[in-house]
Amino acid sequence: MAITTTVITGATSGIGEAVAFALAKKDHALYLLVRNVQKGEEVKQRVVKETGNQDIHIIYCDLTDLATIVAAAEQLKSKLFNVQVLINNAGGMFNKFKLTKDGFETTFQLNHLGHFLLTERLMPLLEKGHARIINVSSAMHKTGKLDVEHINDRQRYAATKAYSNSKLFNIYFTKSLAGRYASKGITAFALHPGVVKTNFNTKLSGGLKFFFSLATPFMISAEKGAQTIVYLATAQKLQSKSGGYFVKQKAVRPAKIANDEAAREKLWSLSDNMVAKFNT
Numbered sequence: 503m504a505i506t507t508t509v510i511t512g513a514t515s516g517i518g519e520a521v522a523f524a525l526a527k528k529d530h531a532l533y534l535l536v537r538n539v540q541k542g543e544e545v546k547q548r549v550v551k552e553t554g555n556q557d558i559h560i561i562y563c564d565l566t567d568l569a570t571i572v573a574a575a576e577q578l579k580s581k582l583f584n585v586q587v588l589i590n591n592a593g594g595m596f597n598k599f600k601l602t603k604d605g606f607e608t609t610f611q612l613n614h615l616g617h618f619l620l621t622e623r624l625m626p627l628l629e630k631g632h633a634r635i636i637n638v639s640s641a642m643h644k645t646g647k648l649d650v651e652h653i654n655d656r657q658r659y660a661a662t663k664a665y666s667n668s669k670l671f672n673i674y675f676t677k678s679l680a681g682r683y684a685s686k687g688i689t690a691f692a693l694h695p696g697v698v699k700t701n702f703n704t705k706l707s708g709g710l711k712f713f714f715s716l717a718t719p720f721m722i723s724a725e726k727g728a729q730t731i732v733y734l735a736t737a738q739k740l741q742s743k744s745g746g747y748f749v750k751q752k753a754v755r756p757a758k759i760a761n762d763e764a765a766r767e768k769l770w771s772l773s774d775n776m777v778a779k780f781n782t
């Protein structure tokens with residue numbers, strides 16, 4: 503049986519960790535891109551122990567540090583001939599405005615730009631694997647918009663706004679990938695995992711933390727939250743749905759704004775320019 507090689511970000515916690523367990527059980531070879539290697543090794547040990555799958559690998563990659571993304575992609579290229587599944591899952595929301603060392607607002611870089619660069623750098627492996635690229639978005643994309651002038655604007659920063667925008671960008675990115683790389687046999691999918699009990703809101707504080715804590719009793723487990731990602735990584739015959747947005751394992755229509763082709767193209771060229779010096 504051919505081995506499916508899967509690369510995943512954000513597998514040291516929550517939804518990504520549950521996806522790693524589920525795909526390890528399905529005999530995927532897993533490459534976990536993590537910012538905390540010790541935490542990654544601990545997840546690996548638990549996955550190996552519980553599933554018996556030894557083909558689990560940890561690679562350092564901090565999505566808020568573009569140089570580490572390039573280094574992680576180079577490591578993968580030196581180890582692998584191809585990649586069949588890339589799951590861009592890591593993400594977060596931040597109370598306070600903060601620039602990364604690359605000079606971009608943190609939510610924007612973690613949730614979108616870092617994954618943009620990672621995907622581009624992995625493209626030779628993804629093309630050889632006729633890969634599926636899975637971008638973890640959110641229902642919060644509905645209140646997002648592309649406001650190029652203010653991505654890095656400290657004065658106008660609001661955590662939920664920055665997060666919603668980034669989750670809209672995940673859908674724009676998905677549709678762009680589906681269009682640009684269809685001829686290479688690549689497909690791309692975005693999804694909302696549900697409202698999931700993870701470490702997501704434990705890093706928030708004040709009113710935001712309170713707001714999210716109100717939803718806690720209604721949250722689903724990480725295992726349930728992982729289901730749509732696992733579906734997209736493993737289901738047969740998804741090609742015709744490439745570019746789609748999924749909820750509860752079904753293709754659904756995203757908000758109207760997600761279909762704005764001009765905004766999508768604008769985001770692509772903006773992102774391309776921003777990572778240009780890392781993407782040669």
Ligand SMILES: NC(=O)c1ccc[n+]([C@@H]2O[C@H](COP(=O)([O-])OP(=O)(O)OC[C@H]3O[C@@H](n4cnc5c(N)ncnc54)[C@H](OP(=O)(O)O)[C@@H]3O)[C@@H](O)[C@H]2O)c1
Nearest residue numbers: 512514515516517537564565592593640697698700701702
């Ligand atoms: N939970 C929900 O209700 C919900 C709803 C809709 C969408 N989502 C999306 O689901 C995805 C996973 O979130 P989650 O709920 O599972 O949250 P989580 O438990 O906080 O997990 C986030 C993951 O991202 C990793 N990460 C954070 N910053 C990173 C960085 N700079 N570089 C590399 N990795 C980094 C974290 O690593 P550490 O372990 O080192 O912190 C962790 O593995 C996110 O994209 C989120 O937007 C979640």
